Amino acid sequence: MKQEFVEKIKHNPDYIKLVKIRTQYAMRLTITMLVIYFIFILTIAFKPALLAATINETSVITIGIPIGIFVIVIAFVLTGLYTRRANSEFDDLTKKIKNSLVDENNE
């Protein structure tokens, strides 16, 4: 990439905004996933008995099973949240940044 483009984009308010909100959102989702997973796996390592409790007195189903399914579902939901926002909001900002380059070139 040419240095003049770099200088232009670097100070483009849309670019600054894009990097900021995307980094923030990606970090927030990453931390959410890591925290959920590590709580799950460390519970298994330290206190497996917590997951062995049954969901009610008559059932054989332990709470570990719905919790495990929840971790799978949440992983899918988080990817969905990110993809939806990135494919609309982030891509719109990216398009604006690209257009600003084209406009200036045509002037």
Add this chain to the structure above:
Amino acid sequence: MNNKAFLFLILGSLGLLASGTIDGEITKQALNIPAIIMFVIFVGATLGITYWAAKRTKSPKDFYTAGGGITGLQNGMAIAGDYMSAASFLGISGLVYLKGYDGLIYSIGFLVGWPIILFMIAEPLRNLGKYSFADVASYRLRQAPIRILAAFGSIATVILYLIAQMVGSGKLIQLLFGLQYEVAVILVGVLMILYVTFGGMLATTWVQIIKAFLLLSGATFMAVMVMSHYNFSFEALFSDAVAIKGSAIMSPGGLIDDPISAISLAIALMFGTAGLPHILMRFFTVSDAKEARKSVFYATGFIGYFYMLTFIIGFGAIVMVYQNPEYLDLVKQAIDGGSPILGGNNMAAIHLSHAVGGDFFLGFISAVAFATILAVVSGLTLAGASAISHDLYASVIKGGDADHHKEMRVSKIATVVLGVVAIIMGIMFEKQNIAFVVGLAFAIAASANFPVLILSMYWSKLTTRGAVIGGSLGLATAVILVLLGPIVWVDILGNTEAIFPYKYPALFSVSMAFISIYLISKTDNSSAAKEERAKFEAQFIRSQTGIGAEGASEH
């Protein structure tokens, strides 16, 4: 190669199948006719696709990335296909069958890397790279040393993975089709070479998509049949399973019992997934970052759904296969007691397919399992071949200025060589304990490939010296700790006590890589280092916006 050679190879491989079925020693299973018919249909259809793809595979871009025209949904299915290997289908359902809840813990570990790949890696990878993840790692660093390191990490991961798949496939096919072990391994190797050399990424992707569809359909059918037996009541299914195997199967058992192992395994699975070359390569087959994101979204959905199915299938096998005299290994029972099933626990899903759908459905699932192996080894081989032809030959030896035809020829030769190596290794390792092989592949991916890749994307201070020395130290640490750990040092080499006490080295080897890359880059004051840091800004802008990125439309 021309069409005549192609036809000759097709006929050759079919001949091999035929002669194998006639001459082959019939081992545990009698010849499985429906399975063979369905498998021949699958092979015929995929060779047809290969022929179609061969006509569209002209340039290196076509060969490595299917021309960049795969959609997000298709790529998501193909990524899921790469991930849903025969090992994970049979292995995880077998683990659930054996230990219940522990199987679920394992599959969750395999899944949670995917959101992280989406949030951190998918977009910059697509925006910066062309054919392989080494493109990204070497974007602003010195080409030769980084490419050599990345190619070495890729080839090591690919070969270890191939060994595991080949040995697994030989045993599985021997059992399912009554073919000889060697015949099965050679058949897999020959078909894989055909798909990859002639059809490149386009054929490999479609083989993977078809197989993923067949596998998901078959697994869904099995899970639905199990649940319908219990009027779709999980309570009833689990009650029956507990009545047979005891309540321990409903809660965490001995899979993970100390915190170091728990964290180490989590790191290996999460970061390892993000460092597997055959998975990373798939992000270059889509047109832009938007499709790359969609790919991960769909892939995570398919993989998560698949793991829920394997959980039901494992429990289904407990109630329908365990203690069912039809599937009992009487010889083994007479020696060891208990109720061992034919072919071992990993065959639980295969026997269940017979229990719910009879001979015909058993044939279908057997053919799908075989197709799964073929598709996964093809993807692996293509990734290994691209490391050789694109990273080593075109970028290092030819300094990025290779003739397209020659690069294509090198990649095809590399495919044949990898195929032959896989066949030889598959036969050599037949009787070896290969339990450590996939773990080692993940450890190398997590400790060598991943740290270099992620830091090259996000850390402006990274230098060539830091990446090469730190990445190599991570790689060496992973290999050494696996060799000194309980699986190789005790179980295989027969020593009484392991020098390194943990099965999973990732916590130590990944830390080693990150810390040494950090320290060496930080203290690197060479003029080359200053230049490399100065180039970060432009790289970061491209990684964030995709401006200047390699697109399908460019071609």
